[in-house]
Amino acid sequence: MTIRGVVVDVSEPKTVSTQYGESELVEVDLRPDRGRGEPTTVTLWDKWTETATYLEPGMELAVTNPEEREYRGEQQFSTTGDSMVVVEPDFLVDVTDVRSWVQCPRMYYLNKIGGTPNAYPVVKGTIVHEVFGDLLRGRDLDESIDERVEEAGLELGMLGRSADEVREEVRQNASAIEGWLQQGTLTEGDEWRSEMTLVSETYGLKGRADAVRRGMPVELKTGKNTKREPRFHDKVQATCYALILGERRGEPPDTGTLLYTKNAAVERNEESGDLSPAKEFSIGSGFLKFVLRTRNALAAMEHDADVPTGYEADAKCEYCFEQDTCMAVSGRLGQESKAGVVGSPVPEEERDYFDRVYESIERERRAVHREYAKLWEQSPAERADDDRALVNLEPTERTELDGGRWELRARGTGAVSKIREGDLVLASDGDPIAGEAELARVERLGPEVVVTADEPVELHRLDVYPSELSTDRMLTALHDAVLTQSPEEKDVLFGRREPDFSAVEETFVPNNDAQDEAVSLAVGCEDCALIHGPPGTGKTYTLAHIVQALVKDGERVLLSAFTNRAVDNALEALVDQGFDDFVRVGTESGVRDDMQEYRLERAGDPDERVAELRDAQVVAATTATCGSRIMREQAFDAAVVDEAGQLTEPGTLAATNLAERFVLVGDHQQLPPVVQADEPEPSDLPTDEDGNPAPGATLSRSLFQRLIERYPDASVMLDRQYRMAQRIQAFASREFYGGQLRPATGEVAGQHLRQLDVVDVDALPERLSDQVAFVDPDGRAEGNTNPIEAETIAETVAAYREAGVPAEEIGVIAPFRAQVAEIGKHVPDAVAVDTVDRFQGSSKEVIVISFVATGSLDSPIFEDYRRINVALTRAKKALVLVGDADALGTDDTYGRMVEWAR
């Protein structure tokens, strides 16, 4: 049994005499049910009083196996010898973070904001870990080493290491592993699992254990340790895994193993001590509790987004390898630090910005943690209608691939989910938490589901695997922007100076003034240029011209965007213009097939790989990839960023940090960045002098929008659109672009379906003969669907089809995923049916929009008018709005839309 609730009060510690002598206690008042229940008191005894010192009202607390008693008619609880106390159990602490926290809380913080550098020990450690896994899977040693070193070609090249030298070093480490495996430690009955993904609901921990042998954790270290005992922080790490394994099995393992593989390379006469690589240690309940208290200290600090000072630990700073960094960061950000402070702080507005963005990112991190919680929130059966998992798969085939990986196949159920091909997912035997689960890559979806994974799991279920990668990368981008950029480079970001431009006389785009001005602005900018591209205005085409013009000036250019699709589209535009001297950085599954030939391979000869990147004049990658440790070391003259309106501030910074100056291309009147966290009410946000949210106070306001509002003179709006008929674009132009958006030519303005040879307009019903139509089907919303409306949509689509419009040229847009699925049942596959959000960026001759809502517009999805802007501007020749006129009329903007469409 576990008592869990929100802390309302924490008493002062008291010392009392008990039958066992003096004991300390703290009483904590909790409200169960996430703060909704009646308050109850939990007494924390002895060492758990340490955890009480971090507790504050508002934090969540869980106590396992408490003693329950009645006191004056009230139910009270207290810790027992079997109890575990967990602070903020929903906050999932990474096991490696507990390890670095034990070394020094400030080291944890520095790692978190600074990211992992491309350092040789890290890269080598990774290779040795992979070889370890291969050996456990019974693979040939030499073959494994050759392949794993080859795979790290790019990283090794960046570090100036030769493959031969690395192979030799890895071989020495691996021989220690092999020797240990052969020592008889590995017997027939040994049960091995390598790289085990572990998540603990009870203790709020997650991580990947290097290996688990007979239920006991084995951690591999590529360093040496000639002491008898494993290093303390290594034991802490292994014990965290023991804690999680204990939750799964009822009883934690009593032994952990550390494998120090460099011991094998130490000369016996050089150093005395214990040279055996494998060191075992026993895991007692006291140690398990210590590890959990450490985790609690970390979680409590994260609750308030506090910054550790280093005084929390008794580590000696003068021996610390991070001392210089630690002092420099403290100095720049004005933080208190045990190691001391060096340098002077950055200006106050920059420190405030850092704090605000940091908090926004940490809110987002907590939202990702809640996604993890959904892994165990519901039983598999209940999840049948949940779109974050594919359940009830029937495993059909398991094939071992070259390199020891497995291809797993299963029969699907045809259910829809947010899982897509190429995604990284948790593949499991049906229970992703307590059962066998492995990280896997989705290769194919459909009637047959195909994934690849390291272990041959019985494929019954796939779950979305939440990732903190983008939050981590936003954080390092923030770090780099504030701490590594020069004061001059930061002036514009912090509103201290108007962006500078030098005059450009050349003509780049002869037949479109705004596009030409955009290219001139971009080429002449000294700081930044902002290109505002409404729907259909040729922003990708313009962007490609900008890249080419910069290249012609001898500049090294970074081309980036939020999505892989946008990056590849921009490259396609470049290829169309006859330019293909670029390198595409990204994962194989992310890059479109026709761009694979430009993709930078990671594997190969170190010198060749790194030369390919270093010598590239144009490098293209998503902003997430710009934050990777490889890209962070690249430098560019200019960064050109597409889809900038959909990027968070720190997301944008990941790209702009790498360049001297930047060009942002986007449209802040279309969809804003996707943010998972519930953001504070606008009234609760700190504001700037114009009444806008202060920079970075919310992630859902893009840097593009902030800068374009702050520096209108640094921007150009592309005002001529090549997509929509005049009649179709009119409403969007008026509502969202101040009437500035207009058709590029008379031909564009006068487009009509009758111009398509295959279409017989006379065959269309009267109400669909105009370019814009409104239909009220008199439907009824049922949750997020409206079946009657879906039928009307299907009839409308059928009418266009019968008149000769090809299915490929018809698109249907709905606000909700559920309605998308409903409509999908009634229209041919070739008709694209999708949510507004996923339709952004594409267009069709005919667009039919389903509004779903009846009676009123009470879903938050209708609150952001930018969503209707996107929906209405996808159509070229015909647009049909299908919805309840009364519901739409309850809102002024939607009401005007109906008036316009009728």
Added chain:
DNA sequence: TCTCTGCAAAGAGGA
């Protein structure tokens, strides 16, 4: 019960 794209990850060194 609102919308959702990116990413793999991996860690040595000492008084």
